[in-house]
Amino acid sequence: MFKGIVRRAGPAFRLLAILLCAAFLVLTLADLIHPSLQYQSGSVESMDLPLANHSLLMDSITRAPIALLSLIPEQYQVEAGLIAFLPLFAKKLPSETKVQIKNSVRELYGAMRRDTEWNRLPSVTGYAALDLLGISPQRAHAYLYLPRSAQGHPKGAVLFLHGSLGNLKAYPYLWAEYAEKTQSLIICPSFGFGRWSNEQDSIETVLNALPEELRVPRSKTVIAGLSAGGIGVMRELQRHSDYQAAVFISAVLPDSATTAGLAAAWQHKLFLLFNGTEDFLVTEQYAVQKTRDYSSFGAALDLFPKENHFLFMSQAPKIFERLELALAPLTNHGGRTD
Numbered sequence: 001m002f003k004g005i006v007r008r009a010g011p012a013f014r015l016l017a018i019l020l021c022a023a024f025l026v027l028t029l030a031d032l033i034h035p036s037l038q039y040q041s042g043s044v045e046s047m048d049l050p051l052a053n054h055s056l057l058m059d060s061i062t063r064a065p066i067a068l069l070s071l072i073p074e075q076y077q078v079e080a081g082l083i084a085f086l087p088l089f090a091k092k093l094p095s096e097t098k099v100q101i102k103n104s105v106r107e108l109y110g111a112m113r114r115d116t117e118w119n120r121l122p123s124v125t126g127y128a129a130l131d132l133l134g135i136s137p138q139r140a141h142a143y144l145y146l147p148r149s150a151q152g153h154p155k156g157a158v159l160f161l162h163g164s165l166g167n168l169k170a171y172p173y174l175w176a177e178y179a180e181k182t183q184s185l186i187i188c189p190s191f192g193f194g195r196w197s198n199e200q201d202s203i204e205t206v207l208n209a210l211p212e213e214l215r216v217p218r219s220k221t222v223i224a225g226l227s228a229g230g231i232g233v234m235r236e237l238q239r240h241s242d243y244q245a246a247v248f249i250s251a252v253l254p255d256s257a258t259t260a261g262l263a264a265a266w267q268h269k270l271f272l273l274f275n276g277t278e279d280f281l282v283t284e285q286y287a288v289q290k291t292r293d294y295s296s297f298g299a300a301l302d303l304f305p306k307e308n309h310f311l312f313m314s315q316a317p318k319i320f321e322r323l324e325l326a327l328a329p330l331t332n333h334g335g336r337t338d
Contacts, residue, residue, distance in 0.1 A: 042148035044172055046122050049140045049205055059138035066126030066137070074123040074169060075109035081125075081165045090280040097278070097308055104314040112173055121169045124190050128166025131192025140205035143172040145186040146214065147179040154185040156244070157216035159203075161236075163227025163250075164194040171226070174312065178320040184222075185214055196232030203236065218242045222327070225251050226312055227282065234259055237266075245270035245327060246297075249312050249319065250282050256293040263296035271297040272326055274319055276307030300326070 050059060069077070082101065086093060112118045127137050146154065158178070162171060167190035175186040189206050207215075223243045225233035230251025237246060241262055251273065271294060275287035284303065291301040302322055304311055312319065 041146055041150060041152050042117075044117060044121055044143060044145045044169075044176075046124070046169075047140075047142045047144055047206060047209065049209055051138055051140055051201055051205060062130055062135060062137050063139070065130065066124060069126040069129060070123045072123075073109075074125065075105065077123065077125050078105055078109075078165065078168065078170075085165070093280060097280070100308065100314070101310050104310050108170055108174070108313050112170065115173075118169065118173050123169055125166050125168070127190050128193045131166075131195070137192070140202040141167070141190040142206040143167065143169060143186075143188040143190075144210075145172045145176050145179055147176070147183060147185075149180045150183040150185065153213055154183055154216055155220070156182055156184040157221040158184050158186050159221055159223045159236075159243075160186065160188045161196065161223070161225045161229035161232040162188065162190070162194055163225075163229050166190065166193055170313070174316040177317060178323070181320070182324065185216055191232065194228045196228060196235060218244070220244055222247055222323075224249065227309070228252050234262075237262055241265040243269075244330060245272070247323060248273045250275055250279055250309050252282060253290045253294065256290075256296075263294075266297045269298070270326055270330060271299045272323070273299060273301045274304065274311065274322075275301065276304045276309065276311040278306055279309045279311070281309045 079102070082105075086098075121143070124141055127141065130137055146152070158175060160171060160175060162168065167188060172186050172188050175188070178184065179186045187206065189203050191202055218240055219242055221243055222245045223233050223236060224247040225231070226249045228251075230248045230253045233246055233248065233251070234254050237243065238259060242265075246266075246269070273287055273291055275282060275284060277284045279287075287301055287303070291299045293299075304315055304318070307315060
């Protein structure tokens, strides 16, 4: 019977079955071998850890499509995602904005391809694809970047929560410049499509797996959220209010009434929003209103003229420059002085 089914199946189906079996075998062997991460200065790592209550069978099943999707260059996946999802949120996007976004993506990934260290890094957009299908991966994943300047002992850290479309290896690549200047460990956990609904297990699993010398206290850690990652930032702050600063890039924020109790703990810390004036998802008007809503946090808004929702990809160096200036009073005096 099985042979008959195989004979009737088309060549495309047979090829897919072979690839899935191969992926399953490779992932099973990888679990048996499981080489340890090196955490070398100047290197980026892809941390992949089973959650506490994970199912071995479901783990193997869900990891296969993640591995297969990683074979497709991430740039093409991002471009395909933009084609599929942008019309849902911005139906009348000006052609010049589309060109601006496309150029930002191509310039970024073009630079990454020229760097062997970053080019070898696996893509994990499969986590986002599974989340869209309602399937929960059984693992906690994160990209980690330990800067050369830290010499194995970072002085600070950035916990970066991605937005919709999932975690991209482009994100730690962009943060690497800031990491080198500030000797900060960059931690970019993955959480499916980026809805940040119940992320605590994933974040805690990643942080607890770090070796002792890389465990930076929250008082020296900047927590940052991109787009929908802003929701994740506020949820994390409600659990742990002792982060050094909170940064929101083109970010969505919850109703401030739900976080009123947190404001008192944030009187002398940084709460900074970056936004483009031509953002078609998180509009300038929205950012201005949220800055007012979070005035009890000392919220400040930094606007970038003529920039859209892909502000982080196009203006990361300027964002980091302004972030360093804003953090200087906290670093020098231990708190905001205004």
